[in-house]
Amino acid sequence: MWGRTEVDAVRQNLDMRVHDRVALDEIELYSEMLSAVATADRPLTTDEIDMVLGIGHGTRS
Secondary structure (H helix, E strand, O other): OOOOHHHHHHHHHOOOOOOOHHHHHHHHHHHHHHHHHHHOOOOOOHHHHHHHHOOOOOOOO
8 A cells, every 4th residue: 555665765864873773663663654644645544554553453442
């Protein structure tokens, strides 16, 4: 549904001298979400957001 071109471009341009793995993971999630929103022609559903974030079904109450 969403291309990874933008995410891959961000990953290629990261300064790897930064070693904060948590921050880099958050940046990657944020860029994936921005890419999904930018390519969508309508607001994303909760299930689509979960899919982008890698949250499995049934984890929400």
